[in-house]
Amino acid sequence: MRKYNHREIEPKWQERWEGDDLYRLDTDRNKPKWYFLTMFPYPSGRLHIGHWFMYAPPDAKARYLRMKGVNVFFPIGFDSFGLPAENAAIKRGVDPRVWTYDNMDYMRKEFRTMGASYNRNHHEVVTSDPDYYRWTQWLFIQFFKHNLAYRKKAPVDWCPRCNTSLAREQVKGDERRCDRCQAQVIKKDLDQWLFKITNYAEELLDFSGIEWPERVQTLQTEWIGRSEGAEIEFKIENSNSSITVFTTRPDTVFGATALVLAPEHPLVSELTTKNKASIEDYVFQTKRASEIERLATTREKTGLWTGSYAIHPFTKEPIQIWIADYVLMNYGTGAIMSVPAHDERDFAFAKKYNLPIPVVIKPANWDGQTLPNLESGEMINSGEFNGLSNEEGKKAITEALVKMNQGSAAINYRLHDWLISRQRYWGAPIPIIHCQNCGMQPVPDNQLPVLLPSGVQFLPTGESPLKLSSEFKNTTCPKCQGKAERDTDTMDTFVDSSWYWYRYINPDVPNAFMDKDKSHWLPVDEYAGGIEHATMHLLYARFFAKALNDMGLVDHREPFKKLFNQGLILGEDNQKMSKSRGNVIDPDKLVEEYGADTIRTYLMFIGPWEAGGPWSSTGIEGIVRFYRKLWNLVLEPSSTNDGVASATEIRSLQRILHKTINKVGHDLEHFQFNTAVSSLMELLNYLIKAKDTAISQTPEWKEAIKTLILLIAPLAPHISEELWEALGESYSVHKESWPKYNASLAADEVFTLIVQINGKLRERIEGVSLSTTDEEVKELALSNPNVAPQLADKEIKNVIYVAKRLVNIVVK
RNA sequence: GCGAGAGUGGCGUAAUUGGCAAACGCGCUAGUCUUAGAAGCUAGAUUCUGUGGGUUCAAAUCCCACCUUUCGCACCA
Numbered sequence: 041m042r043k044y045n046h047r048e049i050e051p052k053w054q055e056r057w058e059g060d061d062l063y064r065l066d067t068d069r070n071k072p073k074w075y076f077l078t079m080f081p082y083p084s085g086r087l088h089i090g091h092w093f094m095y096a097p098p099d100a101k102a103r104y105l106r107m108k109g110v111n112v113f114f115p116i117g118f119d120s121f122g123l124p125a126e127n128a129a130i131k132r133g134v135d136p137r138v139w140t141y142d143n144m145d146y147m148r149k150e151f152r153t154m155g156a157s158y159n160r161n162h163h164e165v166v167t168s169d170p171d172y173y174r175w176t177q178w179l180f181i182q183f184f185k186h187n188l189a190y191r192k193k194a195p196v197d198w199c200p201r202c203n204t205s206l207a208r209e210q211v212k213g214d215e216r217r218c219d220r221c222q223a224q225v226i227k228k229d230l231d232q233w234l235f236k237i238t239n240y241a242e243e244l245l246d247f248s249g250i251e252w253p254e255r256v257q258t259l260q261t262e263w264i265g266r267s268e269g270a271e272i273e274f275k276i277e278n279s280n281s282s283i284t285v286f287t288t289r290p291d292t293v294f295g296a297t298a299l300v301l302a303p304e305h306p307l308v309s310e311l312t313t314k315n316k317a318s319i320e321d322y323v324f325q326t327k328r329a330s331e332i333e334r335l336a337t338t339r340e341k342t343g344l345w346t347g348s349y350a351i352h353p354f355t356k357e358p359i360q361i362w363i364a365d366y367v368l369m370n371y372g373t374g375a376i377m378s379v380p381a382h383d384e385r386d387f388a389f390a391k392k393y394n395l396p397i398p399v400v401i402k403p404a405n406w407d408g409q410t411l412p413n414l415e416s417g418e419m420i421n422s423g424e425f426n427g428l429s430n431e432e433g434k435k436a437i438t439e440a441l442v443k444m445n446q447g448s449a450a451i452n453y454r455l456h457d458w459l460i461s462r463q464r465y466w467g468a469p470i471p472i473i474h475c476q477n478c479g480m481q482p483v484p485d486n487q488l489p490v491l492l493p494s495g496v497q498f499l500p501t502g503e504s505p506l507k508l509s510s511e512f513k514n515t516t517c518p519k520c521q522g523k524a525e526r527d528t529d530t531m532d533t534f535v536d537s538s539w540y541w542y543r544y545i546n547p548d549v550p551n552a553f554m555d556k557d558k559s560h561w562l563p564v565d566e567y568a569g570g571i572e573h574a575t576m577h578l579l580y581a582r583f584f585a586k587a588l589n590d591m592g593l594v595d596h597r598e599p600f601k602k603l604f605n606q607g608l609i610l611g612e613d614n615q616k617m618s619k620s621r622g623n624v625i626d627p628d629k630l631v632e633e634y635g636a637d638t639i640r641t642y643l644m645f646i647g648p649w650e651a652g653g654p655w656s657s658t659g660i661e662g663i664v665r666f667y668r669k670l671w672n673l674v675l676e677p678s679s680t681n682d683g684v685a686s687a688t689e690i691r692s693l694q695r696i697l698h699k700t701i702n703k704v705g706h707d708l709e710h711f712q713f714n715t716a717v718s719s720l721m722e723l724l725n726y727l728i729k730a731k732d733t734a735i736s737q738t739p740e741w742k743e744a745i746k747t748l749i750l751l752i753a754p755l756a757p758h759i760s761e762e763l764w765e766a767l768g769e770s771y772s773v774h775k776e777s778w779p780k781y782n783a784s785l786a787a788d789e790v791f792t793l794i795v796q797i798n799g800k801l802r803e804r805i806e807g808v809s810l811s812t813t814d815e816e817v818k819e820l821a822l823s824n825p826n827v828a829p830q831l832a833d834k835e836i837k838n839v840i841y842v843a844k845r846l847v848n849i850v851v852k
Numbered sequence: 853g854c855g856a857g858a859g860u861g862g863c864g865u866a867a868u869u870g871g872c873a874a875a876c877g878c879g880c881u882a883g884u885c886u887u888a889g890a891a892g893c894u895a896g897a898u899u900c901u902g903u904g905g906g907u908u909c910a911a912a913u914c915c916c917a918c919c920u921u922u923c924g925c926a927c928c929a
Contacts, residue, residue: 213926258856259924267928287929300929339927371928378929385927454928571923645877647865651858659864662877668892715866718876725876794872799910801872840909842871850909 044671046635049762065159071111079569083143087150089625093609096640099156103754104708107778115544116158117165122533126466130498136466155757167536173468174489175553181482188236198228203500204463209576234457237583241453252603259574265454270438272447274350286372291433294422295400296377302369314347326365341389387412460532465505467530475517475524504528538584567600607652637756644713683734698786747779794846795821821847
């Protein structure tokens with residue numbers, strides 16, 4: 041008998057499948073469709089084990105669904121713009137294009153060794169191909185034309201190591217570090233392009249109609265940060281100006297004892313009538329501080345009085361106007377009313393500067409002392425509003441303000457517009473021409489794509505390398521034909537990845553970003569990828585779908601119906617894999633040693649897919665044995681060739697077989713790969729034991745072996761194909777249907793009755809017929825020779841029978 | 853500080869969702885095979901669900917408190 045040799049069979053089948061284009065997309069529109077998307081990789085060089093963990097289990101699910109008769113669209117591509125290519129270029133003097141495209145060639149081969157069943161021919165998307173980024177640029181222009189892309193000069197987050205500006209989502213933690221390189225970001229004043237994602241803030245909070253994990257919904261909801269309240273206008277004494285504040289507590293307006301402005305607030309210099317020098321110094325220090333490390337909450341509150349007064353809209357009394365750096369310019373209106381009795385920060389501020397602290401809300405159980413008090417209660421010291429509950433007060437005061445024309449209800453979001461300008465080379469150029477006479481002009485469609493120039497220097501100057509290419513930069517205005525300059529920034533690579541699933545359905549369509557004729561595939565039915573994209577890619581993707589829908593370009597508002605987040609694969613030491621820790625697992629070596637089938641299966645077996653977990657180099661041995669045993673089971677002749685199998689034995693074989701068909705199908709459907717594998721192991725163990733009995737001579741046995749191979753096919757495409765062929769079945773096992781589950785064959789005829797006394801296990805009675813009546817079962821338990829003596833001198837208070845499971849005898 | 857999740861044998865984990873705790877796998881022990889080792893085969897052991905309380909005939913599962921831990925947010929008015 042041949043031995044199982046993955047080195048021989050895996051490349052053999054991979055070549056044949058590729059030669060036959062076995063996984064070409066089925067165009068049959070009568071079958072139910074399933075657009076199954078996995079987050080496409082950045083071409084970093086080679087696949088690491090994390091890629092395998094991310095891509096191999098979904099491949100098993102895709103294969104399973106195909107066997108179930110579903111028309112599965114399962115594409116792959118590369119998110120191939122981005123900084124690493126450029127950094128490599130700077131470091132080693134290679135063209136980023138060469139570096140990127142070499143990497144992709146290598147990784148495509150690796151995907152092949154994985155045995156992945158992607159519909160790759162005629163569907164692969166590469167975001168750095170001019171044919172792709174032409175449409176990224178075209179979409180930018182549509183956003184521009186619909187006022188969803190705009191340019192603004194503002195202080196932006198700047199990563200000094202990556203030498204580019206970043207979106208707010210891409211700055212992490214209280215130390216404000218770059219999501220990509222962990223360097224601390226600084227603030228810079230720059231002219232930047234932004235996408236108006238805030239237009240969709242409200243709708244992005246609505247997850248009805250999509251099945252996404254609670255966790256991602258929470259992350260996005262918190263990121264958007266909706267809060268409801270009011271804007272209140274305070275007139276300034278002896279001035280025509282006024283200050284508008286945002287508050288979630290209009291009910292506490294009578295407790296306001298100061299207005300506090302962010303130091304960057306535009307009215308600061310106008311309002312400063314005292315200590316001009318120290319105010320200017322404070323403003324300067326604040327700007328500097330925000331550039332250096334900001335030690336947020338624990339820092340003592342500081343501030344200065346401007347010397348000016350505002351008029352309280354209700355009491356008409358003057359209240360001081362201060363500046364303080366605990367008020368942020370980029371949230372709300374950059375100004376607040378300070379209500380020390382009912383806000384912790386305002387309380388600390390008022391304490392420090394001896395501002396009055398009037399109480400205006402009295403909670404029912406309040407001790408009359410503790411401040412600040414954030415609970416709800418009855419309004420006091422609030423003029424005509426006294427006696428209302430503060431919830432009523434919110435409404436009443438807002439209404440009063442509206443009447444006075446000094447305020448209105450307002451909703452604020454923490455979400456900011458998405459800053460997409462990047463001062464780097466390897467990205468899609470922003471297709472805008474700046475003309476001195478005509479202003480900003482989009483590049484006409486027939487001039488797209490705006491190609492990246494080659495032969496550019498990649499010195500990390502902090503300015504786009506495109507600026508240095510006069511050939512790129514100098515152009516003519518499409519409107520007046522006069523001399524003009526191209527925008528030299530490139531787009532955030534998250535723009536590239538915000539629409540790639542539309543291109544997959546036909547990357548070759550020449551005259552549109554998406555092939556409308558094939559849009560029946562949309563939206564994506566299921567999307568699998570890491571949780572780290574919760575507030576970046578996944579938020580941008582939803583924004584794009586909604587914006588494109590508003591422009592009439594797609595007919596849905598949510599791009600991904602279901603979302604599933606896999607976990608992270610860790611090193612053997614339970615730590616994140618990294619070169620510096622030396623705990624990196626190289627899949628290419630594993631393929632050589634164990635073969636793709638074994639690696640795939642082990643990655644699925646390691647634990648729940650959403651949990652991730654540590655790699656184990658001994659654990660994988662269990663899968664090695666599993667496939668060796670499978671191989672031997674199928675190919676080694678049985679030692680028995682006489683005798684007659686009993687009906688009970690045959691039923692028992694069918695029972696476990698059909699239970700496994702059901703279980704594996706269910707588990708693959710729900711990404712529960714680990715339990716699918718373990719139930720296949722159970723079945724295999726059963727069959728190995730049964731093999732040397734008479735049952736191995738029955739037709740049911742042959743059927744069982746075939747079924748086992750079909751059940752394993754999605755997990756291990758190579759060995760299953762090989763064994764399928766060895767059984768004399770026709771090519772290919774991957775074109776076969778999933779075994780049909782027969783519930784009556786899976787059904788039990790007897791069960792094991794558990795007998796408990798006061799909840800403690802006392803006896804197991806095997807082989808109780810399912811047709812036994814409740815009374816008979818109870819009697820069976822009570823009269824059992826191991827149970828009855830224990831009941832002899834006790835009073836039986838209750839006998840509980842849980843059908844087909846257990847009897848619990850309650851005694852005293 | 854706020855919010856969300858997770859704690860089960862030596863290890864990775866499972867438990868039909870309130871009903872036999874530990875299936876499956878790793879590791880371990882013994883036997884067998886072998887010139888020997890590895891592999892294989894056979895047999896086996898360990899543990900009692902983070903802690904404390906509650907609900908229930910019955911709790912890994914539900915409720916409360918605490919501990920540990922992972923993740924997210926960071927003065928958001």
